[in-house]
Amino acid sequence: MSDNNDKNKKKNVILFALLLSVICSLIITASAVGLKGLQNANMALDKKIKILMAADLIKDKKPSKKDINALYDAHIQEVTVDSKGNVIQTYVPDSLNLYFYQDNGVIKGYVLPINTRGLWGKIQGYLAFENDGQTVSGFSVFSHSETPGLGGEIESAWFRKNFKGKKILNSRNKFVSVGIAKGKAENLPKDLQNHYVDGISGATLTGKYLSEGIKETLMKYDSVSISFRQKDLKPQ
Amino acid sequence: MTQERTNYIDIVIKGIWRENPVAYQVLGICSSLAVTVRMSTAIVMGIALTVVTAFSSMLISSLRKMIPSNIRIIAELAIVASLVIATDQILKAFLYDISKQLSIFVGLIITNCIVMGRAEAFALANKPLDSFFDGIGNGLGYTLVLVIVALIREFLGSGKFLGFNIIPQFALDAGYQNMGLMVLAPGAFFVIGLLVWLKNSLPGISKEER
Numbered sequence: 394m395s396d397n398n399d400k401n402k403k404k405n406v407i408l409f410a411l412l413l414s415v416i417c418s419l420i421i422t423a424s425a426v427g428l429k430g431l432q433n434a435n436m437a438l439d440k441k442i443k444i445l446m447a448a449d450l451i452k453d454k455k456p457s458k459k460d461i462n463a464l465y466d467a468h469i470q471e472v473t474v475d476s477k478g479n480v481i482q483t484y485v486p487d488s489l490n491l492y493f494y495q496d497n498g499v500i501k502g503y504v505l506p507i508n509t510r511g512l513w514g515k516i517q518g519y520l521a522f523e524n525d526g527q528t529v530s531g532f533s534v535f536s537h538s539e540t541p542g543l544g545g546e547i548e549s550a551w552f553r554k555n556f557k558g559k560k561i562l563n564s565r566n567k568f569v570s571v572g573i574a575k576g577k578a579e580n581l582p583k584d585l586q587n588h589y590v591d592g593i594s595g596a597t598l599t600g601k602y603l604s605e606g607i608k609e610t611l612m613k614y615d616s617v618s619i620s621f622r623q624k625d626l627k628p629q
Numbered sequence: 630m631t632q633e634r635t636n637y638i639d640i641v642i643k644g645i646w647r648e649n650p651v652a653y654q655v656l657g658i659c660s661s662l663a664v665t666v667r668m669s670t671a672i673v674m675g676i677a678l679t680v681v682t683a684f685s686s687m688l689i690s691s692l693r694k695m696i697p698s699n700i701r702i703i704a705e706l707a708i709v710a711s712l713v714i715a716t717d718q719i720l721k722a723f724l725y726d727i728s729k730q731l732s733i734f735v736g737l738i739i740t741n742c743i744v745m746g747r748a749e750a751f752a753l754a755n756k757p758l759d760s761f762f763d764g765i766g767n768g769l770g771y772t773l774v775l776v777i778v779a780l781i782r783e784f785l786g787s788g789k790f791l792g793f794n795i796i797p798q799f800a801l802d803a804g805y806q807n808m809g810l811m812v813l814a815p816g817a818f819f820v821i822g823l824l825v826w827l828k829n830s831l832p833g834i835s836k837e838e839r
Contacts, residue, residue, distance in 0.1 A: 410700055540663050542664055542666035
């Protein structure tokens, strides 16, 4: 009798577990798949905002959706370059994607996508340069999973603003990248201040990974920066 | 009716003060360390956790007679996680800006021991509506501690209040320096520890629990 009861209990447990997993997965799948379209549209718009932010075309106040699309279409052009930094139309292996910021047919700068690891997850963002190929004009973060209040500060306005005007070349025109300092950049030796932004206290590792990621990206896109320095990239 | 209402108020107050999740139950310490560097993140996290705890407690309580006791922890976890992820997905689709603010908290909420702790300690033995208010009370209690800790840490650590500088320039010129320790996790340990001690040594409050 009690044996039978035990069996019944076990059956119930398994049945409940099965039912619960099916219901939970249905809810999650339905919400993830069913809302995919809307989410992707939101993300695409946010990407545009972040590219415009890096290029310093959006100030602190957020414009409407229509304005963003208009601004983006007028000024930003997505281009593909080959490993030598030439703009190409067809796909070749080792090609790189970036964005040109143009105004009335003149290329004013370029925006590089940053894709690196952070402390807890991936950091995706954009780093914009002026058309001299060495001066940073802006930085923005598209997505990250750093701790709010600590590493999460990388997307805050004060942190992003520090990038403006930093150089990736030193006084002898050698590549040094830009990095995140430990603490304030003003405490560094004078010749390094141009290449470091203020760090976030309590988020040393996030800064370290982001510095590494920026350097890696810059090295990957070195040919683009070089051709900008030589001024031989003409608008299309 | 009035009897019930005072009962709900009692449950809420118990969560906020007498059995405060951080100061008395010592739950949710890990997230208290992470999000209390600034007031703004502390407030967002507090509100989000209150909503999640309230609804997950209610849901688990309404299923309490069906959940087999030997797999109850996994069942609770599955329900809480699904609830949070589904909400996150809906926010991403309809309120993208808010979701960007909250998405980073999702992981912290699912793994927050307060949600599970209240499901275990209260929701499994009480009615859905009681559990809902228990969730609200504990969420608010958690928020209260977060905000106090964040207030102290933001003031001492960065000299700010809700992001605004409040240390006057002449003090900085005279050599005032922010306390770097407060920005780091150990600073939160000190503040939380002092708060727990303060709360438990206030007269007349914790006698019945001792």
